[in-house]
Amino acid sequence: MSAPNTQQIKDFLVEKIVKNYSGFFDKGTADLLAQIKREKISHPVVYIGMGTCGLIAGSDKTFRAAEKYFEENKVDAELVKVGCLGLCSAEPLMDVQLPGKTRISFQHVTEEKVEDLLNAVFHHTVMSENAIGQYRFHSHEEWPGLGYIEQLPFFALQRRNVLRNTGNISPFNINDYLANGGYRSLFKTVLNYTAEKVCEIIDQSELRGRGGGGYPTGKKWSVALNTGSDQKYLICNADESDPGAFMDRTLLEGDPHRVIEGIAIAAYAIGANKAYIYLRSEYKQSLSILQNALQQAKEYGFLGENIFGSGVNLNILIHQGAGAFICGEETALIASLEGGRGIPHEKPPYPAEKGLFGHPTIVNNVETLANIPAILENGPLWFKSIGKKGSTGTKVFSLTGKGVNSGTIEIPMGIKISDIVNSIAGGVKDGKKLKAVQLGGPSGVCIPLKDMETEIGFDSLQVIGASLGLGGLIILDEDTCMVNLCRYFMEFLQKESCGKCIPCREGTKRMLEILDSTIRRPKEEGSHDTLERFKGVVQLETLAEVIRDTSLCGLGQNAPNPVLSSLKWFREEYEEHIFDRKCQAGVCHDLRTYFIDPELCTGCNVCQKKCPENAIIGSVKMPHFIIESKCTGCGICFDSCKFSAIYFK
Amino acid sequence: MDQQFINILSEYPAGKKEGLLPILQEIQKERGFLTEDVLADVSLHLNLPINKIYGVAAFYDQFHFHPHGRNHFRICNGTACYLFGSSTFLKELEKQLKVKAGSTSRDGKFSLEIVTCLGSCDQAPVILVNETYYTRVTPGDLNKIIHSLKDKEE
Numbered sequence: 001m002s003a004p005n006t007q008q009i010k011d012f013l014v015e016k017i018v019k020n021y022s023g024f025f026d027k028g029t030a031d032l033l034a035q036i037k038r039e040k041i042s043h044p045v046v047y048i049g050m051g052t053c054g055l056i057a058g059s060d061k062t063f064r065a066a067e068k069y070f071e072e073n074k075v076d077a078e079l080v081k082v083g084c085l086g087l088c089s090a091e092p093l094m095d096v097q098l099p100g101k102t103r104i105s106f107q108h109v110t111e112e113k114v115e116d117l118l119n120a121v122f123h124h125t126v127m128s129e130n131a132i133g134q135y136r137f138h139s140h141e142e143w144p145g146l147g148y149i150e151q152l153p154f155f156a157l158q159r160r161n162v163l164r165n166t167g168n169i170s171p172f173n174i175n176d177y178l179a180n181g182g183y184r185s186l187f188k189t190v191l192n193y194t195a196e197k198v199c200e201i202i203d204q205s206e207l208r209g210r211g212g213g214g215y216p217t218g219k220k221w222s223v224a225l226n227t228g229s230d231q232k233y234l235i236c237n238a239d240e241s242d243p244g245a246f247m248d249r250t251l252l253e254g255d256p257h258r259v260i261e262g263i264a265i266a267a268y269a270i271g272a273n274k275a276y277i278y279l280r281s282e283y284k285q286s287l288s289i290l291q292n293a294l295q296q297a298k299e300y301g302f303l304g305e306n307i308f309g310s311g312v313n314l315n316i317l318i319h320q321g322a323g324a325f326i327c328g329e330e331t332a333l334i335a336s337l338e339g340g341r342g343i344p345h346e347k348p349p350y351p352a353e354k355g356l357f358g359h360p361t362i363v364n365n366v367e368t369l370a371n372i373p374a375i376l377e378n379g380p381l382w383f384k385s386i387g388k389k390g391s392t393g394t395k396v397f398s399l400t401g402k403g404v405n406s407g408t409i410e411i412p413m414g415i416k417i418s419d420i421v422n423s424i425a426g427g428v429k430d431g432k433k434l435k436a437v438q439l440g441g442p443s444g445v446c447i448p449l450k451d452m453e454t455e456i457g458f459d460s461l462q463v464i465g466a467s468l469g470l471g472g473l474i475i476l477d478e479d480t481c482m483v484n485l486c487r488y489f490m491e492f493l494q495k496e497s498c499g500k501c502i503p504c505r506e507g508t509k510r511m512l513e514i515l516d517s518t519i520r521r522p523k524e525e526g527s528h529d530t531l532e533r534f535k536g537v538v539q540l541e542t543l544a545e546v547i548r549d550t551s552l553c554g555l556g557q558n559a560p561n562p563v564l565s566s567l568k569w570f571r572e573e574y575e576e577h578i579f580d581r582k583c584q585a586g587v588c589h590d591l592r593t594y595f596i597d598p599e600l601c602t603g604c605n606v607c608q609k610k611c612p613e614n615a616i617i618g619s620v621k622m623p624h625f626i627i628e629s630k631c632t633g634c635g636i637c638f639d640s641c642k643f644s645a646i647y648f649k
Numbered sequence: 650m651d652q653q654f655i656n657i658l659s660e661y662p663a664g665k666k667e668g669l670l671p672i673l674q675e676i677q678k679e680r681g682f683l684t685e686d687v688l689a690d691v692s693l694h695l696n697l698p699i700n701k702i703y704g705v706a707a708f709y710d711q712f713h714f715h716p717h718g719r720n721h722f723r724i725c726n727g728t729a730c731y732l733f734g735s736s737t738f739l740k741e742l743e744k745q746l747k748v749k750a751g752s753t754s755r756d757g758k759f760s761l762e763i764v765t766c767l768g769s770c771d772q773a774p775v776i777l778v779n780e781t782y783y784t785r786v787t788p789g790d791l792n793k794i795i796h797s798l799k800d801k802e803e
Contacts, residue, residue: 056769056782088771243727243766281674281711282764322670322709325765339669340701341708400729400770407771438728474728488731492765498708589737 009036013178014300018187019308036179038097039137044077046118047095047103049167051084051253052285053246053407058110059092065114066094075122083254085167087154088407090132093167096121102140105149106130153423154405159386159412161394162370166254166408171289174296177257183302185376186261190268190310195225198269202372205380206392211237211328211365212440212469212554214458223352224270224360232272233361236263236369237333238279238286241325242441243492245472247396248366250408252279252286255370256293262369264303264314265376270362273313278333281321290318325442325496328470329553330355330363332498343498344553367396367471387413391457395468401438401475402429411456418452425475432477436569440469442489443558445565446482465565467558481587482570483577487515489562497555504556507547511563514540518577521590521633537578541567582649592633592648598623600645607637607646653679654690664696673706682716718753718760720798722746723777727766730774738774738791739763745795758802 004012013036016029025033034040048054048063063079070077085093090107094114097103098121106117107130120127126143133149134142149155160166169176177183189198203218224232236259240248252259259277267275279287294316297303305313319337326332327342334356336342355361371393375383384392391413400406403425411420417437421427428434436446445466447454454464461467476485494508514536544560551557567574576582583591596607596616601623608616608624615631618624626637626646638646657675661668672691677683683706692699706712722742726735743749746759753760767775772784776794783794 052768053771056767056775056784057772088769091771241765243731244729244770246766246768246770249768282766282768320671320674322674322711324709336670337667339666339705341705398770400773401732406729442728472728474732476732480732485731488728488736 045097049093050081053088057091061111065111086408103135105132185373205383210367227360234267234272234275236277262372402477403475438474448569481585503550519588725767725775729770733773
């Protein structure tokens with residue numbers, strides 16, 4: 001059989017796969033499908049992770065090196081650019097699949113390693129230091145002595161639902177998504193279900209918004225559906241501006257069509273014929289992938305006029321954000337789309353009734369929308385069977401910080417936080433002790449060790465005063481100073497406050513000043529500064545409560561969270577900073593006290609000359625000494641010492 | 650108004666406010682930065698008071714009214730980068746390049762910008778110089794980067 005051309009593959013996928021209700025194929029169809037899915041291959045296939053994380057780690061160089069290798073050795077091989085598998089700390093990742101054998105995954109494949117690695121594979125050996133594992137597949141021959149990828153601690157507890165295709169298929173080619181069951185839900189939906197039925201199915205699945213609010217998606221859609229209007233809008237919120245959160249990006253770069261299919265179904269369910277993707281401006285790679293994906297979906301007739309001949313129309317436009325954290329809030333996002341400043345307004349009226357240009361508008365997060373196709377494919381009961389009561393399904397997290405592994409993970413709701421830290425993240429780096437887990441972005445909370453057994457879920461986290469937020473999970477080790485971390489978050493929120501509500505605009509500024517004074521060394525201890533500092537700390541809690549109670553939107557209401565939670569669980573650290581003027585973790589520069597180790601000091605005199613306060617005394621070739629009361633803790637001596645004789649406590 | 654600028658404006662219907670952000674984004678992409686005269690022309694096209702336009706341009710972090718330096722440093726200050734000491738690097742950069750964050754040096758050689766997240770938290774701390782990413786930066790690396798760029802400039 002000669003290889004089918006592009007048009008034939010397109011027709012085959014659309015007619016035989018997408019429009020196949022039963023899900024059963026005859027042998028010829030199954031054979032061709034296996035070829036398109038690269039399950040049956042006649043030549044080697046190499047997959048290289050080309051998400052933003054991979055590109056930053058240098059995967060484009062790896063790609064070129066692989067290309068060169070095949071050219072020089074005259075090997076007919078297929079190179080596939082895939083998204084991020086989630087194990088970002090192992091990037092650049094390269095997978096190799098030989099005909100009839102399982103696909104193996106290699107980590108840290110820098111360009112110089114490509115040749116050796118591929119040589120080894122073609123001689124049927126595996127460079128064990130780089131191999132992560134192999135993919136299980138029934139008809140493929142296994143590589144001996146290599147574990148399965150799903151058994152790795154990083155993947156074992158995960159349930160990859162939304163991220164099923166991410167890292168496995170090419171985000172640049174719609175055929176890959178179609179071969180894996182893509183756009184079948186959309187086909188089924190627009191031809192078989194009424195809009196009411198779709199809302200009902202989503203409501204039955206108990207899917208809750210993944211953008212932080214946790215409002216039931218089906219209920220929200222019903223409101224928009226039942227509001228009469230000649231024009232409705234659907235907005236996909238991809239303005240992921242939390243520092244340390246990148247799961248939406250992983251999803252958009254790894255499986256853009258899943259999100260597009262979700263948007264199309266959601267737009268059908270509320271009766272919208274125009275949808276926007278509000279994309280964060282920094283995501284250049286996501287933008288080009290999305291533009292390409294939208295173009296392909298249109299060519300295949302899944303978007304545009306008269307989808308699948310049902311008379312349904314949908315246009316999706318990409319709108320680039322301009323770098324404002326507040327635009328993640330739905331009313332601010334709408335204001336920004338309308339061409340104004342991203343300033344939220346009061347609710348009600350909710351956007352579902354009166355949103356973009358005064359028309360009913362639904363704003364859904366990327367992850368929420370990516371969940372939709374699978375719910376319609378497998379039914380609401382299937383979705384409810386994952387997770388736990390009140391929090392059904394899975395949640396995607398960006399795992400960062402001081403864990404051994406970091407990256408994007410997807411877990412079923414109901415898993416304990418400690419399991420994420422110990423199994424998926426693989427514990428804390430360098431054998432350090434765990435101090436806390438920060439959940440929910442800059443306005444999230446720090447969860448102390450005693451609450452590590454809490455299960456992930458909307459309600460269970462609320463019990464301990466935390467919330468899921470967007471899904472940033474940061475592991476903090478013993479070297480983290482909680483006061484300094486809070487100051488960091490406060491600085492971020494202060495900068496991002498839109499300025500509409502005075503308590504948020506001014507209050508966050510005052511809170512930042514108080515936190516600044518606790519981590520800074522005043523010029524003269526004992527004067528007015530000290531009094532202000534004491535007074536400030538007493539006020540910190542009241543100030544936080546006022547901001548929380550009197551702000552309009554989520555940013556202001558949650559802005560004091562980091563301070564309130566750390567004051568509650570790490571009060572002794574605040575006291576140590578304020579009264580003892582010490583920072584145990586050694587993070588707060590100003591609070592360091594410097595000492596000279598007489599054993600190591602050679603008496604070179606450099607520090608003495610450099611000290612701006614003349615706080616260092618000693619004669620040449622004799623160990624020097626720092627007068628603590630004169631030292632301002634600038635750290636110049638520490639930087640200038642060539643013998644590492646100066647240390648701080 | 651030059652032709653390129655007219656072309657950008659002509660893509661967006663006159664008097665429609667929602668075109669404002671895309672117009673500003675495209676102008677900045679073409680010219681590198683925004684100027685007050687440009688805003689006045691946009692104001693005419695969209696029939697919006699210039700104070701509204703200035704307000705929008707000043708609200709969003711993306712827009713800036715001064716050109717970037719020949720070597721534009723973007724230092725990531727996301728949570729992961731912060732945990733790995735990005736604030737120390739920021740101080741060091743400010744000291745060595747003699748520019749404050751968010752500004753450009755007078756000779757136009759260097760500019761420095763803080764960004765909230767470059768999206769590579771696993772390789773923190775990250776610094777982006779023009780289009781080159783430097784990951785897992787150490788103080789030694791930073792010195793090397795700065796010196797090589799300074800040498801290139803001279």
